[in-house]
Amino acid sequence: MKRFKPVYSTLIVFFLVVSLQAQCISGDCENGTGSAYFEKGVYSGSFSNALPHGKGTFTGVLEDISQLDSVVDKGTFHHGFFLSGSRQITVSYSKQYQDQFSAVQKQNMKKRGSAWLVPGRPGKTYDYPEKRVPDKRKSGNKETETYYIYQAFDRQYLYWTGNTKRGVPDGTGVFENRKRSIQLILKFEKGLLQGSAKILRWTYPDSLTSLVFANGMITELTTVDSLQKKLELKAPTTFHSLITNPTLTGDFLVKYPNGERYLGDLQNGARHGYGILKGTNGESTKGYWYQNMVHGEAIYSRANGDYVDSGLYLFGRFTKGIAFRAGQQPVNIPVCLSGDCENGTGKARFQPEENSDFTETYSGNFVNGIPNGYGTRTMQKGKLYHRYRGTFSNGLLKGYGEILANYTVIQKLNGIFHNDTLVNGRIYFDDGSSFEYDTADNQVAMYARMIPIVFGAMQTKTVRGTGTYHLKSGSIIKGRFNAANGVATGVYTNAKGISFDVGHAMDPTYSKYGIPNSYQADDMDDVVKVIAQKITQHDDQQRKAAIYHAQLRKREDARQATYDNPAYWRKKTETVTCSACDGEGKITYSNTYGGDIETQYVDSQGRWRTGTIKRTGRTYTTRTTCSACRGKGSMQVHSETYVGP
Incomplete structure (x- = not known):
């Protein structure tokens, strides 16, 4: 299947509504119908597991470092992601980080963080995902395909080249970004991913080696990162979460190159949540983690049980609990001194x-x-x-x-x-x-x-x-x-x-x-x-240049004053030979008439011939007055010579 290579934005991702915990405004925001605040706006509609799922409306912003768009999305959501419907961009702003605006301008402007929001292009409404039909005139009449654009809240893009049905992907097609650092052949049924994906390219920090779907959820996933750390998915997650967070969040089995194994929750590829870390010598840490550090209730034990710390950990520090050592009485931690x-x-x-x-x-x-x-x-x-x-x-x-x-x-x-x-x-x-x-x-x-x-x-x-x-x-x-x-x-x-x-x-x-x-x-x-040195050098150069030009102007002014004084000029008259006509008042012209000429004629057999007729030329000589010398052999020249200082 030929794929059209988009020429628009850079990275990729679906529109993610939720990135932080929601604050419920009204209704059932867990598994029902309600309204809730999210990081980028407000959602009203159906919920499943505290995420927008089903029909609903999101009013919020799409934002990156240089632009902010206010949007209203109406349609179908899937586990927090906007799948299909209509998108209205009410107003678009560009971000300016330098304070270069007048007080009057600022009265009509908003500020977000350290950036001023400058109103940009007018808003628009369009069907989502946005359909693009390539212009064959611009593509040289080459065979191209229609594709669809999905956009995330950080204004990044993902392209689907394939069929749609009732506004959602349907059938087999290709998902890719413009740089093609991700290229996957996927199968959709009524907008939900099904079956195994064919991985054409996956060049994120973690190399994807297998991907299997069921009802829109990832059920099997295996990656290997740059440290040859292997991660295997243990609990279902969404494809959108994988795309928006390629460093992986969810329940995984992690196999480390040194032989250690971790089974539990990851966030951005780090141990975060509940999990069990087992070492190569049989030691294990079972409990809660925060960014790869034991944080919360946990138990550390060696394989033979002769060394156990059980209790509360704070950022990797054993803070309160009981320490067991073989052959010793249990010790309460902390030990009061x-x-x-x-x-x-x-x-x-x-x-x-x-x-x-x-x-x-x-x-x-x-x-x-x-x-x-x-x-x-x-x-x-x-x-x-x-x-x-x-x-x-x-x-x-x-x-x-x-x-x-x-x-x-x-x-x-x-x-x-x-x-x-x-x-x-x-x-x-x-x-x-x-x-x-x-x-x-x-x-x-x-x-x-x-x-x-x-x-x-x-x-x-x-x-x-x-x-x-x-x-x-x-x-x-x-x-x-x-x-x-x-x-x-x-x-x-x-x-x-x-x-x-x-x-x-x-x-x-x-x-x-x-x-x-x-x-x-x-x-x-x-x-x-x-x-300071460059300013001094620059100022010295400017000062020296000013002195030089002042002296030059003074000399020029003095010279001009003498030039304007008739006393410094001497008049002179000379008689010189007129060189224009060899020193004579007359000039001779010679003209020759006659001579050999070429002509065409018909010979005795009636054919055209070209020949030369020889003639004797005659030269005529005339003498006329030389206008440059006015008919004389010499002339007077008047001049003035400057004799001043």
Whole structure:
């Protein structure tokens, strides 16, 4: 089957309504009819397992980094995805991140995050999925096929080349994106995927090796990632979830290259939810996980049962429970060292004695044997330490506090925390610089938390998001930073008060100095020196050029003054030979008449011939007056000569 190669957008995905938990407004938002808020808008209609499923209407936005469209989708939804119906784009906005608008313009504009929304093209209404019929005039009359476009809430695209019935895919066809990093031959029955897929190409981070469907749900799936980690689906999921989240979310069996096996929930390819991790020596961890860390109730045990930790884990740390060791009495964790470690103030240790190379202690307030209230939690291994200090809630920093360390590029996090996560505060680096993190204008958190699972130094400093970066020299940069520590846009101010725009919004007056507008944040002080040097050089060149041109104008003015004075001019009359006519007043012309000529004639047999008739030419000579010399052999020439300075 020939497939038309689309020439429109980049990536692919169906329109996903749901990406976060819904907030029910009215009705039955679990398995019935109701209305609910979702991350990108409001849905009213039929629900199944708390997801839009069946007939309904979604009113919300399609959005990416450069554009936002307000939409109304009416039609059929399938496990949270818009399958078919009508789409109305009520208004389309482009996003502008530089504040270049007047106060009057801003009165009629909206702001989303750090971007201004500028009204763009008018809205439109069309059948969904959008049908495209290739123009044969533009394709050179080649045989092409009709295709259909699905669009996600982040304005990405997926193309279906095949038949439809009553507005939904039906029969066998091809799903692919423009780059063809995904190409699958799939079979639909009344809009629902059935049977095995033929994988033509799947070049996402995880290589897809098998895919089987039943009633629109994936029942079998196997992938292998770049680390040769094999994942096998254990619970049904939707094809749309796989496409929108190719790093995989669901219930999987994971086989690691080192021989470990994990059976349980994954989120974005990480252990997240309930699962069991089994090691090569028979040890296992059974319980709840958070981004590959044991978090919640869990049990760790060795194969022979001589070593068991059972209880509450917080981000990989055994916080409360019972530790069993062969030949020893069970130990309650934490181990109280002094004071009241149950409901009062005391000091406790969070691991058995045998872990002598690593200690974790807490001094402060306890509630039900867990840190609650003000306190200090310290993890230490030799001279390396990692210390949490502030207000704790259920064992985690919550509220004002700080995290200190002496072994990593990050030396301190200071500010407001939520579950050990810095949500608003300042990050201090080992080179003396720091970054004030402005969460009100950040869509992606830069640092989740500092967890010393292994005391290995974080070697790379990362400044990302919106905030104020403090250089060790005392200079500051306030603005938006990219992942490579570069200044995307902002304002630089040094200790001397010198201030100017940097990044993409750099003051255009600096372009005349040949200064580029892209810098690393840590290089800004050196950049200022370069700018100062270039400004000085530029000003010196301008000053010298001004002096030179002033002197030149002075000389020219003086010379012009003498040129205008008749006293500096001498008149002169000369008699010269007229060279135009060889010094004579007459000129001779010679003309010759006659001579050989060619002609055509008829010979004696009646044929045309070409021949030459010879004649004797005669030359005639005439003499006329030479106009250049006016008939004379010489003439007078008058001139003036400048004799001034």
